[in-house]
Amino acid sequence: MRILFLGDVMGRAGRAAITGHLPKLRTDWRLDFVVVNAENATAGAGLSAGHAKELLDAGADCLTLGDHAFDQRDMLQFINQEPRILRPLNFAKDAPGAGARVFQARGGKQVLVAQALGQVFMKRPFDDPFSALDAVLKKFPRGGNVQAALIDFHAEATSEKMAIGHFCDGRASIVVGTHTHVPTADAMILPGGTAYQSDAGMCGDYNSVIGMDKAEPMRRFITGMPRERFTPAAGEGTLSGLMVETDDRSGVALALHPVRLGGRLLHAGPPDAP
Template identity: 40%
Template structure:
């Protein structure tokens, strides 16, 4: 089974290049499931219901998110009624929406997807390690035959991501880091068969700072005036990973992708 994970989609350049390249990528890698992190898809901050629907319409099966999930208030009622967008599992249990989902398609194994958020240099959250364990146990109780589990770990610190990767080795199919928007070249199949990458990268404009306008970000650092920057303009790139798994739920390979038009 082949899973395509698209790194944080940033603004409309990110959505436009995803719309352009998704059919070719799905065909090239014979993709069964496409998961995308969409927490920056609305102008670089958060996601709106319309944008979520547009991403799903273009062929994304499930959208994961992160710390910017609540930037647009209209997403709150949408999250309560949709299983196609999930938020980090280890924030408040009273938060709207779900922190995991199981997607199924005929002819292939079901895929469980869990969204977690880190605690190092991130907003307060519950322990992602315990949350991961609990959610895996819960998800496998709900779906007895579930062997494939993907975790999007939205975190800043590499150490926290690596530690969780090792902690979950053999318990899940793949752990993919997101949030830093910079694709790392440390993709690996851990000894017990879990595919791991510290960060899948970003889908958006690469001629900027993490997909945002470089001048405005530079100004933020030089003036200490903190305000939301605009999405950058320039060369667009789709970044992510493709994971190939075996029937047992172990990963066979993880390939980084970095495509542009």
């Protein structure tokens, strides 16, 4: 199975990168399933119902959120109407929606997608992600009642992301980090057959400060004083993520390819990429 994961969609530039590239990639790369982290897709803060529909119509099979899951208030209701959107498992006990779900990929294959939030250096004290993911992976074993399992770990600290990767090794097909908006160069297959990358990067304008227009973040770093609100950078966006090929019977990751398409980052992707 060919599974594509795309990192945090950042504002209009990120949405344009998705809608501009994903429909063609689904055909050209013969993708079976696509997961997109969309928690910054609406003005850099959360995801609106309208923008969720736009990304799903472009070819995403599942949208994951993050610590900004409900910054857009209409998501509190919309997430219960749209099962293809997941919020983190450990966001809050009374949060609407689900943090894990089994989806049907092309050809009837079953894919588990789950998301959890890290605890280190995050602004809010979230529940333990290890126990939350452990329960889900025990219920849906890779190569058992699902043909593949993907974990989106939305966290700040690379050490915590790596620990989650090793914790899920041999049980998940893919563990990929989000949240920091900078793609890491550590994409690898762990000893138990789990594809891992600390951060997939963002889908957005990299001529920025992690997706935000440069002027205000730089002013705050230099002067220590805010003047304006942060706004997403509006230049050409880059599509960033990870494509993984898995064994249909065992769910083991067989190959992985970092994806960088369009904008300012060097191109990389599957060997047969356009």
